[in-house]
Amino acid sequence: MTQGILSLRGLRKSFGDTEIIRGVDLDLVPGERHALIGPNGAGKSTVFHLVSGHLKPSGGNVVFDGRDITGQSPQAINRQGLARSFQITNIFPKLTVFENLRLAVMRPHGLQYNVWSLVDRHPRAREGAERLLEQVRLQHRAQTIAGEMSYSEQRSLEIAMTLASDPKVILLDEPMAGMSNEETAYTADLIREACRGRTLLIVEHDMKVVFALGDRISVLVYGQVIATGTPQEIRGNAAVREAYLGEEVAA
Structure with missing residues (x-):
């Protein structure tokens, strides 16, 4: 086995x-x-x-x-x-879908606390977020505020955030x-x-x-x-x- x-x-x-x-x-x-x-x-x-x-x-x-x-x-x-999603959706509801994913991609590199000053210096974070958008079929929602999406779309976003750490x-x-x-x-x-x-x-x-x-x-x-x-x-x-x-x- x-x-x-x-x-x-x-x-x-x-x-x-x-x-x-x-x-x-x-x-x-x-x-x-x-x-x-x-x-x-x-x-x-x-x-x-x-x-x-x-x-x-x-x-x-x-x-x-x-x-x-x-x-x-x-x-x-x-x-x-090892990554985990929860029963209750665990996203940043006031950020856009793209911003949520960019934060999730940056997190494994310890950059999330300086996101606003450092984000433009890390094109890989943008590229990673774009890949995740495609994986969970949310390209058309990239600039939508996450809290305004349907529940199932929010769950899709959370799955993408879970995948961000590979x-x-x-x-x-x-x-x-x-x-x-x-x-x-x-x-x-x-x-x-x-x-x-x-x-x-x-x-x-x-x-x-x-x-x-x-x-x-x-x-x-x-x-x-x-x-x-x-x-x-x-x-x-x-x-x-x-x-x-x-x-x-x-x-």
């Missing part, structure tokens, strides 16, 4: 006496789209917080690209090539939340296209998206992974249907 680019081993997280994550083992192989699903309260977002450094584990390890990153800061983890692994936390069916289909196709060749870990509640987009799926129930497999294997897993999917997926 191909060596995992992201591996969780015995990952645990407790808040006081309450154990939320109870020994999660998970491996992502390079280039796969891996969906993490489960009922509300299963601990999916907590896993994302632990992997991305926003929470420190109570036990276990997170290994990324052969290095143990357990307990490191989000900034240190991001610099090593990450090896991307965590997408409910990227289709709050979207119409048409917006969901468009965004799923955009993710497939813009993130081609990158490793994705996706939390998503829309089962049609999960089964269409995921190469493999892991099911988290009460803080434990009860199954991992291809979409077909997960569909046919009786324990998964009983614990979470029910007849919705069987149908």
Whole structure:
């Protein structure tokens, strides 16, 4: 089996006496789209917080690209090539789309705090922003104020900002939340296209998206992974249907 680019081993997280994550083992192989699903309260977002450094584990390890990153800061983890988007759109709403992307491109070089004085000296930032605009199909929105765009367009912008650091692994936390069916289909196709060749870990509640987009799926129930497999294997897993999917997926 191909060596995992992201591996969780015995990952645990407790808040006081309450154990939320109870020994999660998970491996992502390079280039796969891996969906993490489960009922509300299963601990999916907590896993994302632990992997991305926003929470420190109570036990276990997170290994990324052969290095143990357990307990490191989000900034240190991001610099090593792991990027994350959040459930709530994380953009600069009063800046244009192009300005958002230019800032995102400059950030890995430590230039974001001097952006207004330095930006014209860094044509690569402009070129990088233009490439990202094309990747997420927002060329026509370059000079639009980000906060004035539709929700799905703002999510597209956030995906582009996540790509700006050229990450090896991307965590997408409910990227289709709050979207119409048409917006969901468009965004799923955009993710497939813009993130081609990158490793994705996706939390998503829309089962049609999960089964269409995921190469493999892991099911988290009460803080434990009860199954991992291809979409077909997960569909046919009786324990998964009983614990979470029910007849919705069987149908």
